[in-house]
Amino acid sequence: MERGGIPLFFMKIDPRAQDLDPMLVSGFFTAIQTFSKEVVDRSSSRFQVDYGARLFTVLTGKSTDLVAVSMGECEEEVVLTLTSLLEEFETVWIKDLTREEMDTLDLNTAFMEFREGILQNLSFRQILGSWIPFFVGTSVSSDKSKDSIVVPFIDGSRNVDAIITESGLNREDVTIEITRLWALGALQFRSILAVSDVVISTSKLDRLLQSSSPQRAELVRTNPDILAVLPRMSTLFDGRRTVGAITRFLSEQYSERALMQAFDFLMESKAIDVLSPEKRRILLTKEAMEIAIKVAENVYSEMKAYEYLEATLTKVAIPEVVGEVHLTNGKWEITYASRLHEGLDPRRLMELYADWVKLLAQFMGALDKTKIRAYAEELTDAYSSYLLKRYTADDLRGFEEISYWLELNCVRM
Structure with a gap:
């Protein structure tokens, strides 16, 4: 992107990173420049900003900045490759562009050869055999896929493993070519959900469940097989269940194929979302809060735990937090399936994560x-037996702050 934060080029390296877009990354970087001048050291050609769930690595060129977003530390070899790519971008690809040409660039498709070079240099090989590639629009006949060795085998129903078997090509060649076509925007993937993914519904699901809506009528016309699965499946999108848990729960009523087709349709329709890293962290703290309250009920009493919770909430003025803890007639409930987070960017989500920790x-x-002390011991056991098994190390990074608060309260007794 340019020094002012205007994006010139955008490319995803992981097909599962669906919540990233060029304007989001640009906006984040602009915010750093505006509000954290001390972070951006222009005397350094490289710096990093750890934003909780993501790590932003910024490489500074002569006229542009390269921002690499990752879930963890980039290896030094990768950083060196990115530095070389930034130099190539400035000296080859945008060197002779006019201002008007820069302003009209298609961020997702510009510089095709450069995109292919990125894939070759970074040796990206993360496509799974169970994923099903399909062409987008008229891409099958475009220059992007011209003369591709895998095009005859991509029909929207074969997965990568089947393409390898039926084509007789080796796995590496097929993976490289499918990756290339995806990076160039020629194809997308179905069946990319992992069993550990937590999914939540969006407001678009409501339209699919309303018998009088145009979206429902279109579903009846184009995907009638999903009609039987959808009502039952929709009740399980509670903001906590994983894809694997939902599939197991419905396995006696529906085939795995029918369930995965329904998942794919809902993903493509944006009727469900996979929890982003930031939303997974919020889920972690909400479940930690629920466990903390239940342990308090056991160690103290239900009435006392309710009083402690009520007193705590009176000090909180964050609607996205208070609005998800319901207190009624001595009973409490934490809501997981609400849509208060829908449309929020990662920056705001990380702020809410911090609010839940607080x-x-x-x-x-x-x-x-x-x-x-008795409370701390029981809570530690409860966290160890549930949270540490349910969440990854990336999810839990930073959650150790809770142990500090527990220890601090024990010292103050």
């Missing part, structure tokens, strides 16, 4: 200190 810490701080 709420959890304040709840612990409100507890009677006479039983805090």
Whole structure:
């Protein structure tokens, strides 16, 4: 992107990174430049910003910046490759472009040869055999896929493993070519959901369930097989269940093929979303909060736990947090399937994650200190037996702050 944060080029390396777009990355970087001048050291050609769920690596060129977004630390070899690619971008691809040409670039498709070079240099090989590639629009006849060795075998129903078997080509050649076509925007994938993915519904699902809606009528016309699965499946999008859990729950009523077809349709229709890294962290803290309250009910009493929770919530003014903890007649409930997070960018989501951590810490701080050691021991056991098994190391990064608050409360007794 240009120094002012205007994006010139955008490319995803992972097909599963569906929540990233050029304007989001550009907006994030512009915010860093505007509000964190001390972070951006122009005397350095490289710096990193750890944004909780993602790591932003910024490489500074002569006239542009390259921003690489990853889930963890980039290896030095990768950084060196990115540095070389940035130099090539400036000296070859945009060197002679006019201002008007820069302003009209298609960020997702410009510089085809450069995109292919990125794939070759980074040796990307993350496509799984179970994924089903399909061409987008008229891409099958475009220059992007011209003379491709795999085109005859991509029909929207064969997965990568089947293409390898039926084509007689070796796995590496097929993977390289399918990856190339995906990077050039010629194809997309179905069946990319992992069993560990947590999915949540969006407002678009409501239209599919309304018998009088145009979306429902279109579904009846184009995908009638999904009609039987959809009502039952929709009740399981509670913001906590994984794809694997939903599939197992419905396995006696529907075939795995029917369920995966329904998942694919809902993903393509944007009626469901996979929880992003930021949303997974919010889910983690919400479940941690629920466990903390239940342990308090056991160590103290249900009435006392309710009083502690009520007192804690009176100090919180964040609607996206308070709005998901319901208190009614001595009963409490944390909502997981609400759509308060729909449309929020990663920056705001990480702020909400911090707010949930703060709420959890304040709840612990409100507890009677006479039983805090017993509470801390039981809570630690509960977290170890559930949270540490359910979440990945990336999800849990930063959550160790809770142990500090527990220890602090034990010291204060």
